Amino acid sequence: MSAIAPDVGGVEETAVWTLYHRAEEALRRNGIVDDPKAVEIYRRIDYPFRRRFGPPQRAFAVRTLAFDREVRAFLSSAPDGQVVGLGEGLETQRYRVDNGRVAWLTVDLPDGIRLRERFITPDARHRHLATDARDPGWMDLVDPARPCFIVAQGLLMYLPEREVRRLLQAVGHRLPGAWMLFDAMPAWLVRWTRLGLPAGPRYVAPAMSWSARESQRATFRRWVPSLAEAETVEYEYPSGFTRRALAGVRRWPALRAVMPTVFRLRFGPTDEPGAGEALRSVSDR
Numbered sequence: 591m592s593a594i595a596p597d598v599g600g601v602e603e604t605a606v607w608t609l610y611h612r613a614e615e616a617l618r619r620n621g622i623v624d625d626p627k628a629v630e631i632y633r634r635i636d637y638p639f640r641r642r643f644g645p646p647q648r649a650f651a652v653r654t655l656a657f658d659r660e661v662r663a664f665l666s667s668a669p670d671g672q673v674v675g676l677g678e679g680l681e682t683q684r685y686r687v688d689n690g691r692v693a694w695l696t697v698d699l700p701d702g703i704r705l706r707e708r709f710i711t712p713d714a715r716h717r718h719l720a721t722d723a724r725d726p727g728w729m730d731l732v733d734p735a736r737p738c739f740i741v742a743q744g745l746l747m748y749l750p751e752r753e754v755r756r757l758l759q760a761v762g763h764r765l766p767g768a769w770m771l772f773d774a775m776p777a778w779l780v781r782w783t784r785l786g787l788p789a790g791p792r793y794v795a796p797a798m799s800w801s802a803r804e805s806q807r808a809t810f811r812r813w814v815p816s817l818a819e820a821e822t823v824e825y826e827y828p829s830g831f832t833r834r835a836l837a838g839v840r841r842w843p844a845l846r847a848v849m850p851t852v853f854r855l856r857f858g859p860t861d862e863p864g865a866g867e868a869l870r871s872v873s874d875r
């Protein structure tokens with residue numbers, strides 16, 4: 591068994607947190623995700639998962655299913671497309687949705703990539719880049735001739751709003767035509783983490799920074815006037831009480847606002863003169 595390096599903490603440790611919940615769901619008899627690679631990695635990590643994070647929560651796998659559905663839809667219309675996973679950590683989406691043709695670029699902080707490469711080896715179709723997603727340098731690795739789908743699952747809530755804005759503006763400027771899928775947390779949950787309240791019996795998640803609700807779509811359009819599409823994506827529990835409760839809650843806008851939201855943006859062509867400014871300042875912090 592390979593033990594996780596003890597210096598993996600802070601925001602990189604969140605990759606272990608999400609892996610745990612996904613892998614446990616995959617191990618359940620009626621689990622909603624099929625993810626042998628996540629299970630394999632999970633079994634190889636020597637870490638007090640349950641003691642630290644508490645009982646497994648299905649919500650993580652529910653989010654994963656929504657992200658997989660969107661990436662599969664993209665790949666069915668663009669089988670030779672490229673997917674960029676920002677802040678991928680120990681996410682194994684590449685294995686779940688692979689069509690044998692897609693090119694994949696994983697971007698994570700150096701500690702995140704070091705951890706990932708203990709379990710996942712890059713190859714000709716799957717590259718890893720150890721860098722901050724706020725640094726637009728990763729966009730140089732995107733082939734402008736191939737359709738591009740950017741996934742940022744569990745990442746943007748850790749960035750201040752101005753950096754989220756600059757990142758979206760830089761993508762809009764550099765990668766017109768790209769899609770981008772990401773989740774956002776409600777304000778109460780962000781406040782919870784800022785107060786240092788626990789996310790598990792012995793786990794305090796790093797403080798989040800940015801929160802958003804559905805109505806943020808209008809703000810995205812202001813930030814990036816070239817946006818061709820700004821939609822929310824529903825996530826569903828497969829059955830049972832939670833599914834019915836979620837459907838009920840969704841009928842009430844005030845209640846929708848207290849739930850996480852998944853956004854899908856499509857960047858249109860741009861010829862705005864100010865876009866270069868946004869690009870230079872994305873990593874100016």
Ligand SMILES: C[S@@+](CC[C@H](N)C(=O)[O-])C[C@H]1O[C@@H](n2cnc3c(N)ncnc32)[C@H](O)[C@@H]1O
Binds near residue numbers: 601678745
């Ligand atoms: C909550 S985990 C999510 C991992 C994976 N996307 C998932 O859903 O399982 C957050 C990941 O984002 C990475 N991360 C945090 N800040 C980052 C940044 N500025 N640039 C790139 N990666 C970052 C962390 O190292 C970690 O792997």
